[in-house]
Amino acid sequence: MQPYAETNIFTVEERILCRKAQNLVGFIPDADLRFRDLRCHELAIAVGTVLGLPVATGWFDHVEHSWLWSRKILALPSYGYRDYLVAGEEVNILDVYVPGALPQVQLVNYSAWMLPFKRCYILAHNPRSDIKEYVVRHLLDLWGFSSQLLSSAGL
Numbered sequence: 001m002q003p004y005a006e007t008n009i010f011t012v013e014e015r016i017l018c019r020k021a022q023n024l025v026g027f028i029p030d031a032d033l034r035f036r037d038l039r040c041h042e043l044a045i046a047v048g049t050v051l052g053l054p055v056a057t058g059w060f061d062h063v064e065h066s067w068l069w070s071r072k073i074l075a076l077p078s079y080g081y082r083d084y085l086v087a088g089e090e091v092n093i094l095d096v097y098v099p100g101a102l103p104q105v106q107l108v109n110y111s112a113w114m115l116p117f118k119r120c121y122i123l124a125h126n127p128r129s130d131i132k133e134y135v136v137r138h139l140l141d142l143w144g145f146s147s148q149l150l151s152s153a154g155l
Contacts, residue, residue: 009109014070014092021047021068021096022105024143034138040097041066042132046139047096058124060099066128067121068094070107093121 006015024047028035041057044066048055053068060067070092093108110121137147 005107005109010070010092010107014094014107017051017053017070018094018105018107020051021094022103024050025096025105027143028139032142034142035135037132037135038139039132039135040099041128041130042135042139043097044068045131046136046143049136049140050143050145053094056093056121056123057128059122061120061122063099065099065121066097068096070094 010018025043028038041064044055047053048068051068052072053070054072055066055068057064057066059065092110094105095108096105098104098106098108108121140147
């Protein structure tokens with residue numbers, strides 16, 4: 001059975017991006033000490049860099065959190081939760097480290113107000129200043145990507 005979200009909410013491109021993100025995250029070895037400091041913030045930057053998706057920082061309810069937008073966004077509002085539109089289409093969330101939920105990597109419908117997730121993802125005023133670049137570089141190296149990609153991510 002195909003779920004409603006798969007057939008009616010998320011685009012084929014978003015589902016492909018989700019699978020790619022799941023593969024990248026699934027490739028991280030649990031026992032590798034280079035990733036003992038891995039947080040959602042660094043993971044979102046690394047996956048977003050590889051997939052070419054913008055990173056958002058803020059809160060998931062009361063927890064500091066970072067996630068990806070499912071498409072490039074023309075302009076972001078500075079704070080809060082609102083509908084984000086790209087060329088008239090709503091943007092969804094590709095969360096690579098969902099707090100307190102499984103599976104770890106999820107596509108989240110950000111356009112439906114009746115869903116509880118909508119009110120959980122809240123944008124911060126400013127980007128994070130405590131990103132551990134060495135963790136992001138280790139992830140890119142693990143996945144076979146050059147750390148030079150980080151210049152496009154602003155690191």
